[in-house]
Amino acid sequence: MTVLERARAVAATVVDPELPMLTLADLGVLRDVEVSALGGVVVSITPTYSGCPAMATMRDDLVRTLRSEGFADVEVKIALRPAWTTDWITPAGRAALAGAGISPPGSAPRRDGPVPLSLGPVRRANRCPRCDSGDVELTSEFGSTACKALYRCRACLEPFDHVKEI
Amino acid sequence: MISDDLLGNDAHWAFGTDFEDPLAGVDTTVPDGVDPAALARYCLMLGDDALVLSQRLSEWCSRAPDLEEDIALANVALDLLGQARLLLARAAAADPSVVPALPDDSPVPAEDALAFFRSPAEFRNVTMAELPNGDFAETITRLLLLSICRLAEFESMVAHPDAVLAAVAAKGRKELAYHRDFAARWFVTLARGTAESRRRVLGALDGLWAFWPELDAPADVEVVLDQVFAAADVSRPEVTPARGLGRECVHTEALTDLLAEMQSVARAHPKGLW
Numbered sequence: 001m002t003v004l005e006r007a008r009a010v011a012a013t014v015v016d017p018e019l020p021m022l023t024l025a026d027l028g029v030l031r032d033v034e035v036s037a038l039g040g041v042v043v044s045i046t047p048t049y050s051g052c053p054a055m056a057t058m059r060d061d062l063v064r065t066l067r068s069e070g071f072a073d074v075e076v077k078i079a080l081r082p083a084w085t086t087d088w089i090t091p092a093g094r095a096a097l098a099g100a101g102i103s104p105p106g107s108a109p110r111r112d113g114p115v116p117l118s119l120g121p122v123r124r125a126n127r128c129p130r131c132d133s134g135d136v137e138l139t140s141e142f143g144s145t146a147c148k149a150l151y152r153c154r155a156c157l158e159p160f161d162h163v164k165e166i
Numbered sequence: 167m168i169s170d171d172l173l174g175n176d177a178h179w180a181f182g183t184d185f186e187d188p189l190a191g192v193d194t195t196v197p198d199g200v201d202p203a204a205l206a207r208y209c210l211m212l213g214d215d216a217l218v219l220s221q222r223l224s225e226w227c228s229r230a231p232d233l234e235e236d237i238a239l240a241n242v243a244l245d246l247l248g249q250a251r252l253l254l255a256r257a258a259a260a261d262p263s264v265v266p267a268l269p270d271d272s273p274v275p276a277e278d279a280l281a282f283f284r285s286p287a288e289f290r291n292v293t294m295a296e297l298p299n300g301d302f303a304e305t306i307t308r309l310l311l312l313s314i315c316r317l318a319e320f321e322s323m324v325a326h327p328d329a330v331l332a333a334v335a336a337k338g339r340k341e342l343a344y345h346r347d348f349a350a351r352w353f354v355t356l357a358r359g360t361a362e363s364r365r366r367v368l369g370a371l372d373g374l375w376a377f378w379p380e381l382d383a384p385a386d387v388e389v390v391l392d393q394v395f396a397a398a399d400v401s402r403p404e405v406t407p408a409r410g411l412g413r414e415c416v417h418t419e420a421l422t423d424l425l426a427e428m429q430s431v432a433r434a435h436p437k438g439l440w
Contacts, residue, residue, distance in 0.1 A: 044191070050338055051248025056186040077191025080252075080333035083340065114321050115343040117390050119350055119397050141348055142238035146245060146341075150234065166340045 007041045008033045010069045017057040018145055021100040024058060028088025031079045040073035041066055046084045049146040049166075086147075086165050101129045103151065103162040126162055128153035136160075187275065188251045189330065194259035197327050205328055206261035207290070210280070211413060212319065213253030214291035217281060218421065219312060220246035221428050222299055231302050238348060242309065245341040252334045254280045260328075273439055274432070282432035286421045293410040294377040296421040303356050303366035307374055310349035314391055315381045317342040350394045357398035368400065375403040380410030 001009070011033045012025040024030040024045065032044040043062050047055055059076040066074045086105035089097070094104035103126045109115075122141060127134050133155035141164070143150040148161040196202045223243035230236035258265045258276030265276045266283040274282070294312060299305060320342055323335035356367040383391070395401065432438070 042191075047188075047248070047337070049245055049248060049341060050252060050334070051244040051246070053244070055188075059186055059190075075191070078187075078189060080189075080192060080330065081336060083333070083337035114386065115317065115339065115346075117350060117393055118347045119354055119394070140234035140238055141344060142234075142241035144237070146241055150237075164344070166344075 003039065004033070004035045006069075007035050007066065007071060010066055010071070011041075011043055011062060014058070014061050014065050017054045017061065019097070019100075019102070021096045022089075022093050024062075026090045026093030026096065028084060028086075028090070028093075029058065038073070039071075040075065041071045042075045042077060044077045044079040046079045048084050051146060084166075086163060089163070097163060098129050101160055102148070103127065103129050103160060105163040105165045108165045122149075124162070124165075126151070128156060128158070129160055130158050131156040187255065188248075188277070189255045189259065192330060194256070194330055196260050197329070200327055202261045203263075205331070206257040206264045209253045209257035209260065209331065210264065211290040212316075213250045213257060213280075214289045215295050215312070215316065216246040216253065217250035218289070218291045218424065219295040219309075220244075220250060221424055222295065222297075223305070223309070225299055226305065235302070239305070242345050242348070245338075245345065249334065249338045249341070250281070251277050256328075256330050256334065259330075268436060272436055274436065278432065282429045283436075286417050286425055287415050289417060289421060289425075290413055290415060291417075291421075292377070292380050292412040293408070293418060294374060294381065296412070296417060296424060297374075297377070298420050298423075300370060300373070301366055303363065304370040304373070306349050306352040306356065307367060307370040309345065310353050310394065311374060311378060311381065311391075313342055313345040313349055314387055314394075315383050317346050318384055318387045318390075350397075353394060354398045357400050367398075371400065372403045372405060375405045376408035377410050379407040380412065 011030060012023060014024050014030075016022045016024055016027050016029070019027065027048070029045050029048060030043070031046050034042045036042065043066075045055070045058055045062070055078070062076055063074045085108045087108045089105065097104045106124055106126065122138055125134075126136060128136050131153060133153055135154040136151050137154060139150040139152050139159065141149050143161050147163055147166070149164050150159065151162050152159045196205060220243045223239050223246070226236065226239045228236065230239055254277040258280060262276070265279050268274055268279055268283065294308060297308070317339060320335040320339040324332055324339065326332045326335065353367060356363040358364070
């Protein structure tokens with residue numbers, strides 16, 4: 001295993017501070033890992049939302065984990081473009097979300113022109129992560145973190161989070 | 167009694183105790199053909215709109231009509247705060263002369279110096295963002311008018327020659343679409359709800375409409391706004407426009423009060439670390 005491969009493998013084990021069932025790699029937040037000629041590791045991460053308060057924790061977790069694996073010189077950079085999309089959440093990440101009772105996102109809308117106004121109720125084909133019923137209702141488009149909407153299952157009556165398509 | 171271990175060890179803070187630069191490692195070189203001073207001014211306009219509106223929305227925390235709307239308004243405020251941080255950091259990197267001077271040993275980063283150490287007469291936000299909060303209908307109406315314009319601004323900013331600003335726009339427009347649709351749905355719900363909710367939302371619109379011309383909305387924004395008004399069965403108010411000069415740093419007393427509250431802790435401890 002080369003130094004780069006090892007650095008990538010270590011960085012890929014770091015989990016998201018707010019969704020700890022998911023690695024930053026599974027979330028699509030870990031954008032790149034490079035190793036300089038002198039052995040310094042440069043990691044690029046991208047924020048999910050502009051106001052994501054977990055960026056500093058992600059950076060600290062990456063630095064601490066890589067240092068503990070022998071990489072003394074670690075720099076974490078912000079990659080602003082392209083903007084994060086839920087489409088980057090890996091199949092393993094989606095399975096981990098569902099396993100933790102969070103309904104994974106559908107396909108993110110792709111648009112070139114202006115975002116059309118949507119006045120009707122939001123409709124998604126998501127299912128209850130607890131009982132798998134499709135009879136679910138949206139409680140709020142805004143939930144416990146910026147990236148989640150709040151739902152309720154009409155079958156088992158439990159509330160659950162849904163990762164919003166973005 | 168607090169143990170020394172608790173005071174001496176930072177590991178217990180969930181989010182760390184130091185700042186992170188929202189543009190860490192980002193190339194902030196101003197491209198050829200872009201005037202750095204004009205770029206910084208533009209970033210301050212949009213950054214100040216977001217910062218001031220975010221502060222107003224945060225005032226709803228624990229006071230909204232129900233828990234879901236409380237969380238929704240806090241989420242919108244957080245998105246706007248994130249946009250404000252990126253834009254103020256971009257302004258400071260483009261033209262460091264806009265950042266208020268602090269002592270050499272001050273640990274305050276440029277984005278915070280801009281947020282906490284400028285006076286009201288140095289802010290460039292539009293008047294509508296700073297007006298004191300009214301009721302929930304007023305906040306929804308204000309959020310509708312401001313987010314509809316901000317979304318259109320970000321959509322055109324995606325093609326900005328400055329790559330940093332273009333990236334901020336590409337990210338922020340997705341957030342703003344959620345804000346606008348949230349506000350538009352509530353606007354229609356209130357307008358078509360009870361006689362009381364309709365009375366309140368119409369009153370809110372009458373009060374805010376004087377400040378609509380200051381937002382300088384492009385034609386396609388007017389079209390979207392008319393869609394919302396049609397769905398809500400509301401017509402454009404006939405109100406004499408107010409002389410909004412927020413972009414030229416002329417503000418109402420309300421901004422002074424807002425900043426006094428927002429800035430007081432940072433100003434009392436200019437060398438503090440958070």
